[in-house]
Amino acid sequence: MTLSTAAQATLLLTSYFSKPAKGAAKPLTPTEWGRFAQWLHETNHTPGDLLSHTAPWVLGKWSDEKISRERLEALLQRGSSMALALEKWQRSGLWIITRSDPDYPKRLKKRLKHAAPPVLYGCGNAELLNAGGLAVVGSRKAGNEDLTYARMLGAKANQAAVGIVSGGARGIDEAAMQGAIQEGGPVIGILSEGLLKAATSSQWRQGLMSGGLVLASPYYPEASFNTGNAMGRNKYIYCLADAAVVVHSGSSGGTKAGAEENLKKGWVPLWVKPTQDPEAGNQALVDAGGSWCEHDIEQLDIGSLFPARHPLSAEEPPHQPDITSIKQFTSDTDAAKSETGKVSEDAAHDDGSESETDNGQHETVTEEPETHDVGALKSSETTASPQTPDSPEGETISEGLEESASELNQLPQPDLFGGIVSNEDAPHPEKPEPVTADTYSQEEQPAKHARESSEPPWQPAQIDFYQLFLSELQRLAQNPRTADDITTETGLHKTQVNAWLKQAVEEGRLEKLNRPVRYRVVSSSSTSDTKRSKQHPERKTESTT
Structure with a gap:
């Protein structure tokens, strides 16, 4: 699953990657995302800028009563959780498209405007x-x-x-x-x-x-x-x-x-x-x-x-x-254990009213003022194109703007898992017809100036999933947790979790408690002492003497 930096930023700001923890920042609703994306456009920024070294400077200019800067920063810091979730979903054959992707349904953009969901998860064709x-x-x-x-x-x-x-x-x-x-x-x-x-x-x-x-x-x-x-x-x-x-x-x-x-x-x-x-x-x-x-x-x-x-x-x-x-459909039944919950008798179409639920997955949508429909500049099956905001109503996009968009699309896009998707490997788009503002919604319009992209600071050349697991443990196991608890929270296979827990204990990163068996993160100072003891056992002997 290859995602552009724009798609990654959209996911981080609008999606859940596990059950929401109490007090954790809530992802943006479609309406909130529409408002934020509009602001990015007005300030000549793209979502991808939020994963570059310029992110603090970009967010420093943001001010909104309902969408705090602290909330945005907290959402953008969930890179490891996103990588683990994407790896799991991909093994079950899921894909993801955002509103900047060519495959995103044009009918949704045209009819729902800002209320169109920023991300769609799916499987199949x-x-x-x-x-x-x-x-x-x-x-x-x-x-x-x-x-x-x-x-x-x-x-x-x-x-x-x-x-x-x-x-x-x-x-x-x-x-x-x-x-x-x-x-x-x-x-x-x-x-x-x-x-x-x-x-x-x-x-x-x-x-x-x-x-x-x-x-x-x-x-x-x-x-x-x-x-x-x-x-x-x-x-x-x-x-x-x-x-x-x-x-x-x-x-x-x-x-x-x-x-x-x-x-x-x-x-x-x-x-x-x-x-x-x-x-x-x-x-x-x-x-x-x-x-x-x-x-x-x-x-x-x-x-x-x-x-x-x-x-x-x-x-x-x-x-x-x-x-x-x-599209190739792959499945891994071990990875497909999802929480289905208990379905009520009159569910789906027949009961209830719109309200925000416990898991934060739905919120009543208030429509924003109308903006225009969307078009896709770049046709790609597996690589998401950069997500860029729309132009004001009635404004025609100039030839220079199209050239800037073309230059932006030719830049190599960093892959979530460390690879670079070059413009030579990606499908080449057909020559677009003349485009007006009626073709684009707020966050997808080509940027007025092409900017050099840079990899997000949390993205290594090749992601080590064991290290991501350890970073998740810093959040999950501050207090003693059982292996089953950790398996449920991370959504990983139990065999993999047990193997990594054993490795973390051997490395002195986790403390194993008994009666019942639980695991707790070892503080950095304790870890350092353990390493020094292993490297210089004679010091411990001298100290004991």
């Missing part, structure tokens, strides 16, 4: 994220008739070269996605929980291995279920699609709230399946502005669900995503 399609949503407690309708709707959409977008939850979501997967996809699943576990689950293996499925999430890949995340991801389902069908909605809850938000924002046309269920909220959604769709799935015309400008219209030929270009 990332190219599908820009394919669009038909969103199919509904209740977890749907009856057999509705489940059959959803499954056949997924299959029928695939036969019409239309992808399915849904949330991966049991019930309507799962039925629609499986119906399409059995026909070969394409399918986009936006998960609110357990992405790491889903990456190695037999449930999705067929779609992932064939390249017809992508699973993505804006949340910590090991997050367990919580209502806030399930409610929050609904808008991403609508915004990644071109039309939506609600198969079954409760009279209240997530499905209804998400559909009403879509009607209010006007993202995509909303269709509602007729139902005889007196407790359903389908009628209320039609009253709010939705439209009834064909009740008989055999008679349903998929093309009629889309607006005239959709590729299925007569003006343009159907667009079928290329699902033959498959």
